Amino acid sequence: MNFLERYLWKSVLTSILITWLSLALLDRFFAFLSEMGDVSPETQYGNLQALYYTLMGTPKILYDYFPTVTLIGSLLGLGNLAANSELTAMRAAGVSIRQIVVMTLKLGLALAIVVFVLGEWIAPRTELAASSFKLRMQQKQLAIGNQGVWVKDGNRILNIATLWSANKMEGVSIYAINPEEGRIESITHAARAERDADGWMLYDLKRQTIRADGVTQEVLEQVHQTDLIPEQVMSIAAVKPNQLAASQLADYIQHQHDNALSSAHFEQAFWQHFTTPLSTLVMLVLAAPFVFGFQRNSGAGQRIFIGILIGIGFFLFNRTLGSIGIVYGVPPLLSATLPLLIFLVGGLWMLRGIR
Structure with a gap:
């Protein structure tokens, strides 16, 4: 069982990493082309600076894409095993579908921890560093970093340790x-x-x-x-909730509560720091029915197409429900976790009919 588990992990993890890298490279390529519009000979922001700024935004993109990447990668990894009859051989050896799903979920749990670290400690810091670098190169007299906001205004230099609001x-x-x-x-x-x-x-x-x-x-x-x-x-x-770590968001939420101010945006972003890693597990559950069910004989192109459709659907549903929740006063915890629960129930329901 340990050998089969390692072999399954290797296949799925390789597909996830290749998909992750491919989507990140594609996104960063178009982001770099977009940055070309901000390049100006009148400032220090040239092509190399634009490339550096684009690369600094990679951790945030990797974090945002990971649920979709997990779904597409697991569809490809498990689908390749199914196409080569390796999953059939595993089942003939006495390994049930439930055991195979549990194996992939163990991998998903390890990946969820990695993604949480990426979203909590790495992505927010690189986002701040990238924004500060671009503003400095464009000579906008503003820098944002770990020591707060620095502003040059005429003959004055201001440092703001914490900018709670406008x-x-x-x-x-x-x-x-x-x-x-x-x-x-x-x-x-x-x-x-x-x-x-x-x-x-x-x-x-x-x-x-x-x-x-x-x-x-x-x-x-x-x-x-x-x-x-x-x-x-x-x-x-101004503070952008999606660029803050969960610990920073908790401070902002407490401040808003203490001053009787709305904290819905901050709470929504706070809970998404936990639902995004957990969505990795949900995507792995969703992949299983398509591999063991009616898509077991489909090609890689079909599996990628299915993964993209479901991934985009999850992404749009998550964003839309979050915005609707803020407008209509839905508790942020509910609006952040509801898409996760709906897709999880859907995946488990599809798994029920597979033997």
Whole structure:
């Protein structure tokens, strides 16, 4: 049984990896062609920079595609075994369909852990690094990274540790530069900043003014400022839930709850960090009926076509239900898990009639 399990894993895993690589290369090729429209001789963003930016987005694409990749790859891997009568030989040796499905699910569990790590620690970091790199090369005076948002606005450089929303920031640091001498003339730190009708109110402010004869400090409870940060910067640097790790999303959700604000988008993205890896197992369950049932004699082209159709259907249904859930107030946990449950029930129902 261990030998058969390893052989089955090797066949399915090879097909999944080949499919994963093929789809990623195809996507990145068209993404690179799209980036050519942003290449400009007036900035530092050239062809090599566009290629680097495109490659940095690969982990996120790998993460998003993995459920579909798992379905297509498992259809190909198991289908090739069925076409060569190897699955028939396994069953003749006393291995049931249920045991074969359980073997593939063990592989799926290992892959789900890998995908979770990819979506939690790797993809969000590369997305931030790619966005910051492109903005820097395009000389847009904005950088986004692990140390928050950095903005250059005239003779000021701002660092925002946490940008909760378009109306609230925490950990705001303002470095004022003397343009004639090229040195920092003051450093201002504010614990938080909140937008009002006339601008921004900075709270718990500490300011250090640097002069030739020394440094003076002042502490202020609150200060109002009308031009703290350019409006267009807020739209660029706004938090995108699908680019955050689950731990970061949990912080944002707690903040929204504490301030009686809507957190539906953040909760939806949070639960998808767990449903996306689990969908790997569902895709493996869905593949089994098509291999052991009415598609056992179909060619590789037919299996790929079926896998693409089901994968696209799952992707669209997942996105549509998530959007509908946010609009109509459906609990984010339900809208995130319902597509998974529906496709799982469908796969198990199709398996029931197969012997």
